Amino acid sequence: MAQSKPAVENLFQNEIYLEAILRQQAQQMVGRPGWPDTVAAIYQCLLNQIEADVSAGPCPR
Structure with a gap:
């Protein structure tokens, strides 16, 4: 079964x-410590x- 894309990605x-x-x-952000090495991976992150x-949900008040 194919996984659907998250709503935000759509x-x-x-x-x-x-x-x-x-x-x-x-x-x-490419090359910054703690982040993936590719634009595509950072975009997905x-x-x-x-x-x-x-x-x-909403931020607590």
Whole structure:
């Protein structure tokens, strides 16, 4: 069974400006300690973090 893409990843695919900003951020992070070695891996890591943040719900007040 194929795994579906997270909701945030689908959102970013349809929003070219958001995707471009996230990819630019990933490019700037290549080579930084603690981050993956490729733009694609960092991009996926950022998407995963956004998905986790969104899934966690609103910030506590």
